[in-house]
Amino acid sequence: MKQEKISALQLFYVIIGFEIGNAMIYGLGADAKQDAWLTILIGMFCGLILMLIYTKLSEFYPGDTLIQMIPKIVGKYLAFPIILIYISYFSLLASTACRDFGELIVSSILIETPIAVVIGSFMVLMIYCLRGGVETFGRMGEIIFPVYIIALIVIWILLLSVEVFSLDNLTPVLGNGVKPVLKDVFPYRLTFPFGETIIITMFFPFLNKKQNARKVGIAVILIGGILLTFNSIMNLSVLGPEIYSINFFPLFRVTRMVSIADFLERFDVLIILLMVAGVFFKVGGWTFGAALGIAELFKLRQYRSVLLALGTIIPSLSLLYTTNFVTHVGFSREFITIYLHIPLQIIVPILLLCVAFIRNKFKPESSSV
Template sequence: MGILQQIDKKQLSLLIIVFLIGSTPLFELGIEAKQDAWLAMLIAAGAGMLLTVMYVKLQQRAPNAGLADLLKYHFGRILGGSLATIYAIWFAYESMRNVRDVGELTTMALLGLTPKWIIMFLILLLSAYTISKGIEVFARVVQLLFPLVVLSYSSIILLIFFSGLVKFNQLLPILERGPMPVLKAVPDLVAFPFAQMVIMLVFMHLVKEKKSLERVTYRSQLSVSLFLVLMNALVLCVLGPQLAGVTSLPLLEVVQLVRLANFLERLDIIVTLLLFIGLYVKITTLYFASVFTMIAVTGLSSRNLLFPIGIFIYATSFLEPNNTYHLWIGLEITLKIVPVFQIAFPLLMLVVGIRKRYKPEAAGGGRRAEGVKEK
């Protein structure tokens, strides 16, 4: 027998913030726009906010329906169920990419002699254990991690400024090559990280305070968007566009430059901590989303789905032969495909459902209790 677990609005807010941050500040996204990368990030954040408005409107149409139920309602049980299965596979794929990121970045920056398969196995095992305890436990874990994330990033920002590393002239001249390089960088920045908010459609219906959902979601995304733009600009101010563009982990490079009062240095441990926290939350959220979506499609229990999906994630994380190929797949192929899930299908649902009134029985089949913890 299962019980429907719920989270409160504060827990959803923190989940959105920590999930979207993830490991994003560690990289200099949009660097193809050179010193205007922060501007491309700002425009992408605005576009991401518009997409979030669409996601919230879809959720408000059926406040007690998860993503799988929304798909089945709008497209019918067969087509909608098939699309929900594809979404579940996509969530597992995205989780796999983050598992591989943990392995690659950890061996690159911290544990050079430790086999990647051990690192990836341990982080995925931790995520599986968290999922087995239910969404409420995961939400509390995120609540506990959030102050640590805030304190760590705040410390990094203050130390960078106090060290005198920030040179605002690195951001000039603005739009030196015109607006086109900025506009070309925007679509990929929308796809990652801002449009990943679509994943929250799996969790929004679990929030107790349905009336506060819209306000909480918008505030959370606005906060994280401004933070990501700030971090993007800060890295540019320290490293400049040339160095930031050729460095694997620009934020780590920035932190390694910090020298304060001749004794405070080597703050790599803070960046490493943020790396593990961000990727753990991202892996677990995506893993959760895949399991919950398949529960709604198949009617199976989380106990029967947890390990098969986990095995799929772990096995596929070895398909890419090296980190160069892994990054190429992610940046050149994945980011071109994911708008189908982030924009096309949600927009189609919004249009199809304009004249429909949601009825729970219309979704049919499977279990709607996404967030069920098996007893």
């Protein structure tokens, strides 16, 4: 398989876009009410620990993706089912991100358009980009992420003009106690969005300077966490904790409240821009990880042909696994978080790191005998 290369900055753009992509639109930490921003901040610091685990694994096996590391750590027979689970996991999360995108678009601007058409059209463009290779994906990240950040900053500035904007909505801090905050941090905020950065292990081998892997990973968690925390503060300052906690897309709601001199309105088009850009990174990351994993598992020469199959499976799965958006959110929160996120983002990587540490610790001794 031809080895492509991307720079540390390109990897940063792709993974931070992946991390905050659709998370900006959601009301993260809603159960903690006015302390939602605090759950994101604590989740960020916990996410740093996970990122250190992912980067340490990469240091042990610098030329390998996660899929390639697993057989070297646990053996090929035990590795096979674990790899299949990870590939299925990547594909499922690509489909949930597609569903998020489709639901927002058909509920806001394309009300009469079937959701299947919206998701299918987006997936065609996504596969076209990914077939250009990881270098093309990295260059697209350089173009799209700055646009994403500019749109986000414009939205935050506009929110300052909303009459009901007040930082008093953030008080009292820990007014409901520390329990709701900790309950939201683990497992929900740790796994989404910070734990999802496990996908970075599928990109590390393409980094042209592998010594920058840890710096990129830490920067992604810190900067992404700060952006999400600030975004939560802005949403809470406009909506207040009660309304914030019952909105699926609070950023979309607050942007619709912006009105400058009763003339400039309907800035929610910026939210659509954010969602398209964010889902580009999210779906692209998961789809690339699944395609590359399949190619490595079955020793294929390249992963581009696999993308065509995934381009059919992922949109279909996004429409079939739940009947409506409410059940989709419930499925993601309860089933995916508990039975997939926790084992595959936390438990399995920790076990892999422990075994890899033991193998590498005794490897020099055994080779010197």
